[in-house]
Amino acid sequence: MSKKVVKTAEIANPLSDEEAANRLGTSVTRVRTLIRSGALAGKQSGKNWLTTTEAVEAYLETGGAKPPEDRPRPKGPLPEIKALSFFSGAMGLDLGLEKAGIHVLLACEMDKACRRTITANRPDVALLGDIWKYSADEIRDAAGLQPGEDIDVMVGGPPCQAFSTAGARRGFKDERGNAFLRYIDLILEMRPKYAVIENVRGLLSAPMAHTPHSERAEGWVPDPEEKPGGALFHVLQMLRAGGYGVSFNLYNAANFGVPQSRERVVLICSRDGKKLPHLMPTHSQDGSFGLPKWRTLRDALTGLDAKSGDHDHENFPEDRLRFYHMLGPGQYWKHLPENLHREALGRSLDSGGGKTGFLRRLAWDKPSCTLVTSPTMPATDICHPEEHRPLSIQEYMRVQQFPDDWVVCGSMSDRYRQIGNAVPVGLGEAVGRAIRAHMAGNDARPPVGFTYSRYKDTDEVSWEAQTRKVMGLDAAPEESPSGAARLPKKASRATGKVTPSSVEVGAA
Template identity: 75%
Template sequence: MGHIPEVLTTKEAAEKIGVSEQRVRALLRCGALEGRQAGKQWLTTEAAVQIYLRDGAANPPEDRRRAPGKIPKLKALSFFSGAMGLDLGLEKAGMHFLLACEIDKTCRRTITANRPDIGMIGDIWKYDARQIREYAGLRPDDEIDVMVGGPPCQAFSTAGARRGFHDERGNAILRYVNLILEMRPRFAVIENVRGLLSAPMVHTPHAERGPDWVPDPEERPGGALMHILGLLRAGGYGVSFNLYNAANFGVPQSRERVIMLCSRDGQKLPHLVPTHSQNESFDLPKWRTLRDALEGLDPAAGDHEEFPEARLRFYRLLGPGQYWKHLPKKLHRAALGGSLDAGGGKTGFLRRLDWNKPSCTLVTSPTMPATDICHPEENRPLSVQEYARIQQFPDDWVFCGSIADRYKQIGNAVPVGLGEAVGRAILAHIAGKGKRPPAEYPFSRYKGTDEISWEARTRAVMGLDPDPGTSKRKSKRKARQAATAKAKTRQISLGFAADMEAA
């Protein structure tokens, strides 16, 4: 007779691992801990618990094809999916995702826990267009409505070395663009950090620049995005983009991201339509706050890391909405150390959030010294659950991995509300009811980040001729303005003549 494995309940497993029962159920759902569901109860084994304690998790999910089933009307594919924040937003707008592409092991567990029936692939360089269709459960002639993706952004980060397209992570965006051109979806979405607007094609680190260094033409700011635009336009796609603050779309967080909307019909989609404004301007409700985000969430039930005592001594002196500058001046040196002499405002140090404002941008860890994020009242970082609320994930969305893993997944995600705004813009274009945002609406802290202003400025800096399309648009606009002025002049003249005749 074979050995019968010792079966454990979630309570028994929780005691052995040293976590809550809720956490054990999450581990089971995402496959990090092997087990099975019997009715409403989850069961695991002593052997599975020992593997988890030894290795940290079971083997990550393998690449898989989408489960057989009806093909939805609006078909979407997700790339660089992460924890699926952007995808959830488009789902809320009416899209249906057939496949996720993600190489990170912990994110793959998260995707499997929440969307076990969709297809999943890992390394984007190992699959061609035909194979991606197969894994998504699509026939060769099935239309793909939307491809969405946020390629790794480290290569374009203003805080990094900015190696640009010579960095393997930078090439990820080119791989994604080439797949768009090969797979020909009706619409494509590219999400990235603000640094994409100024990233060059090539970057020489400052340490390698000698006294006679002269920048290569490929090192001019904006070269990377200009190259991407050229590829997409040559492929027949109309492209619009802007830098958007997620708070303008109902997200209780101030977070700026570049969103590019690409349309195969060659038309440019309007910029995203905001739902909120900072000061109730444009007849829109005020930005949602941290208090709105955390309403009804039990703060005692959250998982969170801890600040070191050396930092807590300063946090105890700070109230909601304050940061290191609100400490007594005599403590500034002790609080920041050598960083006090660094340039910039150092606004990321010792931050307590304000209940009545949106959260700051969530980072991949709330306990890092220069970017720490403290609860408005309690002397602790925000919890994983509070992170998820601020990014607008559903409360039942399962995040796999350690606390650090979960912070990272959520911090890297696109807020759900911003994704929903993208979905609404695409659906409105499909329906022929494209709505435009209010004129002069401030989408972010910066001006001139839309595709027209950005390209005109970048071409001038790079010494390039004006974009022919832009020149034609300007000519047409001037012609319309001249015609309108002429008509008004004629109308005034006729009115004056009539008045003279009546006199």
């Protein structure tokens, strides 16, 4: 396969060999070897070795950079509080736990770019790939744990596309949904003191199974498994049958000091059968409850020069750029002259909803909108408040609270995707603080009446009451952390193990 050659003399801002090594997730020596051999476009200039962003991306596109292989954790002393991370991504959740004093021994991640990122930043963390390929004993061994040694925390954000409100909603019939069940089975087999499950809001309403419209006969009536909430209800039964107390809610990360409005479901499971209190907020939208107001985009980007040549970013197409020249901070397509609405949005103008993501400039004095995996998709534009460009990689990192020196490897699109998919560090830290408090016997509760998100009935008690009604099941016993419905035993869809994990008509 031919390689795209980029001459560094044509590029205003070349990359150093160290910067290129970070992008590729390899060593400086390897980068110099690649440049010397011609595999990576670049040159030696005196004592410096230079390449370009374009050359690095071309090298990645041709498959030249091999992802790191699986590896065990190097031998050495173990931290006081030990965690295993699954579906680790760029390690946003793991970094948050670290800030709370919980340290990850092992990361399980298949994505090639993410594996490079993990290796570049945490080379002393064990690295595994496909969650299906490893037994519980093999995972323990890779993490450097002895057989039977207690695991303090297991954390994971299983692939969310199977439950996303924007996707096909195939639930556990989707291969990614089955990875979710595999994670639950590992929790029940490895029995950590605490387990964390993070996911999108769609998990609250996702069915456990889904019959495509093309397969529904006239008069079709959904089974309980196909009703809204079936997937999460199924997971709760599995965890409770295993003796875990489970609390959850839909949390807006802005309530935990994150300069971004981003809502995610977080379940915290405790092996002692007790339910942890909901997360303790550190901020509130209007400064109520004696808390500081939400942090803003201005807070996040302070210290970053928006016009600096150090910023890496995608570009908007020219036909969109001309409209951005007419918009100020915090404005979007509706602020254009009315006679330009049709031209600006085309057929999308006739679609439903507010279309607030079209031609959207962020406001300085509000949190960022939810970061997505690309800031240039027409329906989810994320434009800088003043510059005529999307938020840069460096700005994405600030909004998600990654350290400035955190290395995110891969092409431009790989880097946006990793950061956009990550759990904000501040939300991860709030989870870690809740676990540490419970470990210490301090179950301080959040202020009475605090609103975590814009939606209702998202905590485990009110959500389950509503879901049982929808599914035609009896009400759950009040405040019973292990009060799971008595369900017939049935093989787990993930592993074939017999667990009380099915939701059936009359199962309560």
